[in-house]
Amino acid sequence: MKPYVRKQYWNRPTMSWWERAYLPEILRGLSITGGVFLTNMWHWMTFRKGALTTYYPEQTRPDYAAGNRGKHVLTQRPDGRPQCIACNMCATVCPAKVIEIEAAFDPDDPVHPKYPARFEIDYSRCIFCGLCVEACPEDAIRMVKEVPNLPTYDRQQLWLSLPELLNWNPQRDVAKPYPAKAGSENTAKGGADKTKGPT
Amino acid sequence: MMQDLVVYLVFIGYAVAVLLVFGTVLTWVERKQAAIMSDRIGANRAYVRIPFTQIKLVWLGLFHGLADGIKMMLKEDFKPNSYDRFAYALAPWVVFTPVLLVFAVIPFGGTVVPAKLLQSVPSVAAWFGDRTYPMQIARVDAGLLVVFAFGGLTIIGTMLAGWSSSNKFSLLGALRAGSQMISYELIMGLTVLGLILIYGTVDLNAMAQQQSGVLLGFLPAWGIFLQPFAAILFLTAAIAENKRIPFDLPEAESELIAGYYTEYSAMKMGLFMFAEFIEIAIIGALFTTLFLGGYNLPFMTDEGFVLPGNHVVSIGHAAIVVIQLVVFLGKVLLVSSFQILVRWTLPRFRWDQLLRFAWKFMFPLALANLTVTAVVVWALHA
Numbered sequence: 010m011k012p013y014v015r016k017q018y019w020n021r022p023t024m025s026w027w028e029r030a031y032l033p034e035i036l037r038g039l040s041i042t043g044g045v046f047l048t049n050m051w052h053w054m055t056f057r058k059g060a061l062t063t064y065y066p067e068q069t070r071p072d073y074a075a076g077n078r079g080k081h082v083l084t085q086r087p088d089g090r091p092q093c094i095a096c097n098m099c100a101t102v103c104p105a106k107v108i109e110i111e112a113a114f115d116p117d118d119p120v121h122p123k124y125p126a127r128f129e130i131d132y133s134r135c136i137f138c139g140l141c142v143e144a145c146p147e148d149a150i151r152m153v154k155e156v157p158n159l160p161t162y163d164r165q166q167l168w169l170s171l172p173e174l175l176n177w178n179p180q181r182d183v184a185k186p187y188p189a190k191a192g193s194e195n196t197a198k199g200g201a202d203k204t205k206g207p208t
Numbered sequence: 209m210m211q212d213l214v215v216y217l218v219f220i221g222y223a224v225a226v227l228l229v230f231g232t233v234l235t236w237v238e239r240k241q242a243a244i245m246s247d248r249i250g251a252n253r254a255y256v257r258i259p260f261t262q263i264k265l266v267w268l269g270l271f272h273g274l275a276d277g278i279k280m281m282l283k284e285d286f287k288p289n290s291y292d293r294f295a296y297a298l299a300p301w302v303v304f305t306p307v308l309l310v311f312a313v314i315p316f317g318g319t320v321v322p323a324k325l326l327q328s329v330p331s332v333a334a335w336f337g338d339r340t341y342p343m344q345i346a347r348v349d350a351g352l353l354v355v356f357a358f359g360g361l362t363i364i365g366t367m368l369a370g371w372s373s374s375n376k377f378s379l380l381g382a383l384r385a386g387s388q389m390i391s392y393e394l395i396m397g398l399t400v401l402g403l404i405l406i407y408g409t410v411d412l413n414a415m416a417q418q419q420s421g422v423l424l425g426f427l428p429a430w431g432i433f434l435q436p437f438a439a440i441l442f443l444t445a446a447i448a449e450n451k452r453i454p455f456d457l458p459e460a461e462s463e464l465i466a467g468y469y470t471e472y473s474a475m476k477m478g479l480f481m482f483a484e485f486i487e488i489a490i491i492g493a494l495f496t497t498l499f500l501g502g503y504n505l506p507f508m509t510d511e512g513f514v515l516p517g518n519h520v521v522s523i524g525h526a527a528i529v530v531i532q533l534v535v536f537l538g539k540v541l542l543v544s545s546f547q548i549l550v551r552w553t554l555p556r557f558r559w560d561q562l563l564r565f566a567w568k569f570m571f572p573l574a575l576a577n578l579t580v581t582a583v584v585v586w587a588l589h590a
Contacts, residue, residue, distance in 0.1 A: 053244070059244060
């Protein structure tokens, strides 16, 4: 049996004697961290902000990344009803299983007789993958740059339902045309079963 | 006799208050300093609401320490099914008590003359007479030896905790703590020996008083200028003794959960944490007394300032006492802050590196330092 020879790695770290003395390098590291401390402390003491942190629930950053998609919206027909046909494709494709749809029948609208009586998204589990948007055959669900203002002490508050999802206000996404905002008509028509307005 | 009792009760009250306040405030300092060092804000959400109003006092997150304390008091005191309940319950106290006791021999101020302080009340002043008291709880000649004796007791507590928890991680942590603390205590002792040679005493108060002189005409005669090497070695060994990063192998959370106190919860675990934070202050106090001139500003004695060139500026007794108390606390806080800076800068050692560092690097250095000091002291005195 061959004697065990420790493998020599080609990228073995080599240190100079100065680095191996350890103490000077420690002092260098301490001066870096101490310098950062003193700089930030000076900022705080002169009433400026010495940190990069945003005080989150009270403040939000205006400069989200260009590709950020943090909120679901349901698109609407010109009369304000949701474009969704309750086909459940988004709920099926959703990897986190956060979408719950309850379909209902509307005899007044022969073109789209199926509509969502209940459409809820659980933001406590949503992973913001965007698969629901890709799966939708009707362009009924989209994701916009805004983030839902969600911080809360109650887990139940993280379930957003039809009114919140329809009451959206896209500001920057110009890739696709949105239906024109028709004044107060654009806001959601109340709860789940009242969504279907008179046609 | 009664006078002694009154004065020493005041001293003891002051010392306990200082230590407990340091223990609580240092948790806050650690959080905030770490945050500021890494461009963050730090804990600032805990508040105290004034009853019947909506005024919330946040005070830069100072109340987080209070919240921690309340949480630890109210938590379930989980007890493992251990075969040694007594040792399990005893261990936190064996760790906590010696840490408090060490402060008994550390002088936190110069000599106080109660009769001079209380001049405005002649009857009390007369009662005290011409008694003088060095501001130190226990006036022991063997001051430094007491420090090391009590410091050594902490090892027993950690070993007890690890052994009686009947948990592999605890036992591993305790073994690591034992070998690490014994190794580094030796180095602490060796580095201090040089100072003992120079000052010719182990009485901490006498050491502090000798440091108010002048070296070479302009330097304050602080231990750090007499023994710069020993100062670095002492601080390193002291941090290792306190088991903090970069020497936190006994409680390395990524390897051993929490090391020897894995099985402790509620206030028992709080005692371990509290002891650690108080020990930061104790190390600061020791380092201040041994190397940073104790409670005195540079060129300052119990009578006033003696600037280089024999300019004497005398100050009133009350002012001197206040200055000394404040200066001592300030120096302790600075050294504690430096320890926290070290803790948030350096990565953890590997276990074999830790012991090799102690025995093959620091031990010979401490010995060499001691030898050189001994030769120089002998040459100067001969």
